[in-house]
Amino acid sequence: MVTPCIVVKFFGRVLKYRMAWAGCLKKFAIYLVVSAITLFTFQSSVIQFEFPIYRVVLDPGHGGKAIIPKDEYGDRFDVLSMKYLDTYREGASYKDYYEHIYTYAIAQRVEALLQLLSPDGNFEKFNTILQKYTDKPVKRIYIKVFISRGPSLNSHLIHKDPNAPYRLFDFIGSDGMRKEGRISYINSLHPHLVVSIHFALHSSPYFRGMNAVIAAPYSILYKGLQYLQGTIADRSFFYNSKYADWFTENEHKSGFYWYCNDVALYFTGYRIKDDYTIDANAFRGYRYNMVQWAYNDPPGWAHSAKHHPPHTPYADNIKEFIPQNAFFAREQSIYEQYRRDGGFEGYGGDNLYASNEIIRFVLYNLYSKGIRHKDQRLAPPYISIWSVPLHINAINAFIEFGYLARPYTRTIINNHLDDVAEGIAVGIYSLFTGVEVTKKYPFTPYGKKIDLDKYRIDKSNDYFSIVR
Numbered sequence: 001m002v003t004p005c006i007v008v009k010f011f012g013r014v015l016k017y018r019m020a021w022a023g024c025l026k027k028f029a030i031y032l033v034v035s036a037i038t039l040f041t042f043q044s045s046v047i048q049f050e051f052p053i054y055r056v057v058l059d060p061g062h063g064g065k066a067i068i069p070k071d072e073y074g075d076r077f078d079v080l081s082m083k084y085l086d087t088y089r090e091g092a093s094y095k096d097y098y099e100h101i102y103t104y105a106i107a108q109r110v111e112a113l114l115q116l117l118s119p120d121g122n123f124e125k126f127n128t129i130l131q132k133y134t135d136k137p138v139k140r141i142y143i144k145v146f147i148s149r150g151p152s153l154n155s156h157l158i159h160k161d162p163n164a165p166y167r168l169f170d171f172i173g174s175d176g177m178r179k180e181g182r183i184s185y186i187n188s189l190h191p192h193l194v195v196s197i198h199f200a201l202h203s204s205p206y207f208r209g210m211n212a213v214i215a216a217p218y219s220i221l222y223k224g225l226q227y228l229q230g231t232i233a234d235r236s237f238f239y240n241s242k243y244a245d246w247f248t249e250n251e252h253k254s255g256f257y258w259y260c261n262d263v264a265l266y267f268t269g270y271r272i273k274d275d276y277t278i279d280a281n282a283f284r285g286y287r288y289n290m291v292q293w294a295y296n297d298p299p300g301w302a303h304s305a306k307h308h309p310p311h312t313p314y315a316d317n318i319k320e321f322i323p324q325n326a327f328f329a330r331e332q333s334i335y336e337q338y339r340r341d342g343g344f345e346g347y348g349g350d351n352l353y354a355s356n357e358i359i360r361f362v363l364y365n366l367y368s369k370g371i372r373h374k375d376q377r378l379a380p381p382y383i384s385i386w387s388v389p390l391h392i393n394a395i396n397a398f399i400e401f402g403y404l405a406r407p408y409t410r411t412i413i414n415n416h417l418d419d420v421a422e423g424i425a426v427g428i429y430s431l432f433t434g435v436e437v438t439k440k441y442p443f444t445p446y447g448k449k450i451d452l453d454k455y456r457i458d459k460s461n462d463y464f465s466i467v468r
Ligand SMILES: [Zn+2]
Pocket: 061, 062, 091, 092, 099, 198, 199, 200
């Protein structure tokens, strides 16, 4: 029975020994805890700061059918009249070439490539692709990819409401409930980047090539409102701006007319007549209330909007129009300025840069394959108030990849969809982390990443997350 005593003693000594160290250990423990907290906080702020998983939505254009009557099958549902204001826009077609088929075919290919960048994706495979573009070290980044719609094959034979899966704007379903269109769906995913994929039918030779489609910034639209309200008399502000190359619906009227028409539409919801006054018969609705997001007018807005009262954002007399609500506050925010103004291209903001950069990567890949053509070029953007670039809170690369009526575009579609998709995927990767390309082809990508930190609002929110 000696042992226990010794043991006790032993423990006593050990305890004493430990007690002697306790002060030190305690300090060390506190140090460890503090450093762990510091490290954790630092890491989590770094993680938030660097957007560790980038969310990308691929948005292949169209998919539904332009069936009439539009009252039943259309898009742009207006709760004031409880009617669709637009026929569904099914996209371009030329002979057997349908825009909605090839936009989806490209999106699927890009999706497969970007899945290599998912947290459990095969980065080595993506790295092999990157080696074709750059001899510089590349970074492992993480991307979660979504697609904004399913395939469009014969949906009109299956669905009672064939355009339900494809509408851009919210609508009332056959069950009488409000359903979300694609813009609301895209915003619900809180993407950092949305890549909208389109083809057009034909255009003037000026638009030969691939081009961006951008929404003009608030500053230039507001000047147009002042012009229509009579507080600015001179048109020079428009011609001297970087946005003077405005999209014209037809050549019968000037670029300035179409600009003013879009300004009136953007603010009041009405088109203008030839004399630049509001056309009371051409109401096109309040688009910002046709989607679900943080910038809707408060419930009950439709009740007062119906009467278009003066000195409100519903006035039908443009002189009495006031751009004052959640949407116009959003429009004047610094984040919308980042998205739509200035930036690497000198105008058009991150939207134009993202679009042009993706196009440059596509062109780079085509050139590297030895493909040459006079239409293989970056063309100037279509500038207007387009629905998708305007009503999503993400950086939007909205791209017309060519013109179905032109043989070159059909050659690309027939033989090079994989090459186009690869250029898009590498372009997307580069927008998040930068890729310095090796070869100097025409329209060489800038290879600069977009600074997403400027979209951070506070510790836990950024512009992409607050949209809804
Ligand atoms: Zn299209």
